[in-house]
Amino acid sequence: MIIIDTLLIGLSSGAIYALMALALVLVWRSTRVVNFAQAGQAILSTYLGYEVMNRTHSYWISIPFAIVGGAAIAAFIDAVILRSLAKRSHKGSVSEIAPVIATLGLLGLIRSLTGMIWGNAYVQYISPLSGKGYMIGKHTIPFSPQNLIIVIGALLVMGIFATIFKFTNLGLALRAASFQPEISRLAGIRVDRIRTIGWAFAGAAGAVAGALVTPTTYLSPNSLDLLLVSGFVAAVIGGLDSLIGAVLGGLLLGVGFAFILQYIGASVTFSAAFIILIVVLFVRPRGILGSKVGRRDA
Amino acid sequence: MRKSKALSALTFLAIGLFLLGLSNFVDELRVYQGAQIAVYVIAISSIILLTGYSGQISLGHGALMAIGGYAAVLSYTYWHLPVLLAFTVGALAAALGGFILGMAAARLSGPYLAGTTLALAVGLPSLANQFHILGGEGGLSFDIGEAPKWIANKTGGDFTQYKWFFWVSTVCALVTIWFIKNLLQSRFGRTWRAVRGNPSAAALSGINIGRSKVLAFTVSSALAGLAGALLAMLLGLVAPMAFTLTLSFTLVTGAVLAGVTNLAGSIVGAVVLVVIPEITDVVATHLGGSEKITANLPGLITSVLLILTVIFAPNGPKLHIRKKVHN
Numbered sequence: 001m002i003i004i005d006t007l008l009i010g011l012s013s014g015a016i017y018a019l020m021a022l023a024l025v026l027v028w029r030s031t032r033v034v035n036f037a038q039a040g041q042a043i044l045s046t047y048l049g050y051e052v053m054n055r056t057h058s059y060w061i062s063i064p065f066a067i068v069g070g071a072a073i074a075a076f077i078d079a080v081i082l083r084s085l086a087k088r089s090h091k092g093s094v095s096e097i098a099p100v101i102a103t104l105g106l107l108g109l110i111r112s113l114t115g116m117i118w119g120n121a122y123v124q125y126i127s128p129l130s131g132k133g134y135m136i137g138k139h140t141i142p143f144s145p146q147n148l149i150i151v152i153g154a155l156l157v158m159g160i161f162a163t164i165f166k167f168t169n170l171g172l173a174l175r176a177a178s179f180q181p182e183i184s185r186l187a188g189i190r191v192d193r194i195r196t197i198g199w200a201f202a203g204a205a206g207a208v209a210g211a212l213v214t215p216t217t218y219l220s221p222n223s224l225d226l227l228l229v230s231g232f233v234a235a236v237i238g239g240l241d242s243l244i245g246a247v248l249g250g251l252l253l254g255v256g257f258a259f260i261l262q263y264i265g266a267s268v269t270f271s272a273a274f275i276i277l278i279v280v281l282f283v284r285p286r287g288i289l290g291s292k293v294g295r296r297d298a
Numbered sequence: 299m300r301k302s303k304a305l306s307a308l309t310f311l312a313i314g315l316f317l318l319g320l321s322n323f324v325d326e327l328r329v330y331q332g333a334q335i336a337v338y339v340i341a342i343s344s345i346i347l348l349t350g351y352s353g354q355i356s357l358g359h360g361a362l363m364a365i366g367g368y369a370a371v372l373s374y375t376y377w378h379l380p381v382l383l384a385f386t387v388g389a390l391a392a393a394l395g396g397f398i399l400g401m402a403a404a405r406l407s408g409p410y411l412a413g414t415t416l417a418l419a420v421g422l423p424s425l426a427n428q429f430h431i432l433g434g435e436g437g438l439s440f441d442i443g444e445a446p447k448w449i450a451n452k453t454g455g456d457f458t459q460y461k462w463f464f465w466v467s468t469v470c471a472l473v474t475i476w477f478i479k480n481l482l483q484s485r486f487g488r489t490w491r492a493v494r495g496n497p498s499a500a501a502l503s504g505i506n507i508g509r510s511k512v513l514a515f516t517v518s519s520a521l522a523g524l525a526g527a528l529l530a531m532l533l534g535l536v537a538p539m540a541f542t543l544t545l546s547f548t549l550v551t552g553a554v555l556a557g558v559t560n561l562a563g564s565i566v567g568a569v570v571l572v573v574i575p576e577i578t579d580v581v582a583t584h585l586g587g588s589e590k591i592t593a594n595l596p597g598l599i600t601s602v603l604l605i606l607t608v609i610f611a612p613n614g615p616k617l618h619i620r621k622k623v624h625n
Contacts, residue, residue, distance in 0.1 A: 028409070033409070034409035034412060034413055036412070036416070081605065081609070084609055085608065085609050088609060088610070097349065097355045097412070098608050100355060100409060100412045101355075101550065101554055101604065101608050102604075102605055102608045102609065104357070104547055104550065104551075104604070105551070105601045105602075105604035105605035105608065106601070106605065107547075107601075108547060108551075108597055108598075108600065108601035108604065109598065109601035109602060109605065111594075111597060111601075112594040112595070112596075112597035112598035112601060113594075113598065115590060115593060115594035115597070116590050116591055116594045116595075116598065117590075118590075119589075119590045120590070120593060120594070225420070225543060226420065228416075229416060229417050229420045229421075232413045232416070232417070233413075233417060236410070236413065265428070267424055267425070267427040267428045268425075268428055270417075270420050270421040270424050271421040271422065271424065271425050271428075272421075273417050273420070273421055274414075274417040274418050274420075274421040274422070277413070277414055277417050278402055278414065281402060281405070281406060281410065281414065282402065282405070285405070
């Protein structure tokens with residue numbers, strides 16, 4: 001019974017990790033940047049949702065606002081900051097790490113902005129769904145209606161992305177632009193614009209993660225930092241450039257964390273994230289489903 | 299060559315004496331901030347060494363500083379080592395951690411390394427709660443005491459503890475910069491630059507790339523450990539809260555603002571990091587801003603500076619200007 005309970009906890013947190021990993025992978029595929037600002041973007045969009053909820057008193061109305069907001073923020077960041085960075089990039093000792101540092105700067109910027117607007121104190125972003133687990137017979141399982149909506153929401157996002165990538169022209173353009181930008185440009189794809197759309201998708205995925213997970217905890221300018229690390233580890237487990245890999249990585253990590261929490265203790269969880277990451281990078285650096293290019297040349 | 303070396307050693311000595319003398323003429327707060335700057339100088343130059351010269355990035359130097367801080371405090375408290383030896387233990391412990399991390403780092407590039415070190419920065423400080431000896435959330439206190447009598451007597455009157463902190467950290471910072479400066483001019487420095495500039499060509503010339511990267515990571519970590527031990531001295535304790543993710547980010551910010559290939563810039567970066575909160579404090583109180591604004595203005599300004607530097611002068615403000623002149 002404990003094992004099933006642990007699996008259920010892992011499923012719900014894994015779905016959130018998967019969404020975050022999906023966001024990181026989408027950006028990585030479109031611009032070859034690991035977007036550390038993703039945590040900040042998700043925070044900002046969640047605060048937008050929080051603001052809408054305060055006005056409308058409805059969690060459900062606030063979610064679409066958060067998603068659209070998240071997509072818009074991401075598109076803005078790519079179009080304004082990342083593009084001008086790429087345009088001005090010249091050979092230099094830091095040209096390789098410049099985008100990483102820029103996203104770090106953005107993370108700091110968004111954090112302080114949200115802190116200025118909403119304050120650094122914890123606030124509650126409340127869902128009307130109960131956080132209490134379902135009852136099966138006399139046993140309360142650690143899986144609440146909110147957990148259910150997390151899993152459903154994550155599945156929905158993944159389904160939509162899978163459909164877009166597999167069956168639409170936009171999806172084909174997205175895949176082509178990340179696979180061979182030069183040739184795609186010659187083939188008439190407006191690579192810059194497609195990249196921005198990739199960023200917007202990522203922003204939307206991050207926004208969904210933020211809006212769904214926050215009711216189970218609290219909201220503050222850095223309440224999603226740990227989610228960023230889990231998302232990154234999940235993305236690396238999955239191979240960093242595979243969308244399905246990101247989902248699998250997220251679920252594996254979620255279940256893994258749940259078991260560590262159950263059998264070892266809460267305080268080692270994030271050290272465990274680091275150790276899992278190191279082990280994956282040593283044993284199978286291209287992840288479960290990553291392309292063959294090793295980490296050395298990435 | 300030898301002449302210039304003697305000259306540079308003399309310059310360092312002169313700067314040191316000047317700074318130490320200066321500490322007699324400013325008030326306590328400034329002395330403390332001077333000590334802070336010195337600690338930041340060490341930490342930032344450790345990142346400059348790593349990123350600017352060896353081409354590796356680390357978002358986990360806060361964690362390495364934590365290793366240094368905890369090791370120094372533990373050896374001071376339990377082994378009763380003299381302070382300077384405790385600092386050395388801190389540096390060595392961080393070097394060991396950095397060596398292990400560097401082994402992983404040498405196999406990784408750019409984003410992977412950034413993410414891995416980020417995970418370390420998040421994961422490691424929370425370990426303090428796991429082991430009883432590390433003191434949990436509250437941490438361990440660290441009091442190095444007053445300055446030795448013979449120094450206090452030489453300089454006369456009231457030799458405060460802050461002034462002693464300032465002396466210790468300034469001397470450490472000067473020695474560090476002098477050490478790095480010489481190291482970068484040595485065989486190792488040349489090797490690192492070669493690997494950073496063109497790994498394939500460096501490998502063909504017989505350089506062991508992996509070994510060179512691990513060495514850079516180890517040396518950089520040792521310096522970060524020293525900075526961590528000094529930070530513990532300034533704060534009077536080590537605790538997980540002192541080595542947050544924000545600290546790691548702050549160090550990278552300082553290094554980028556300094557110009558990551560410019561060792562002397564580490565001083566500029568350190569001063570900026572200490573001065574910005576001061577300025578924003580004054581500005582915020584003048585404008586009558588709320589607590590929300592005051593608390594977040596320094597972060598906002600450093601972040602904006604970081605982004606602007608990366609976009610407009612990625613190799614650091616100084617190099618950028620020099621290039622313009624040449625063109």
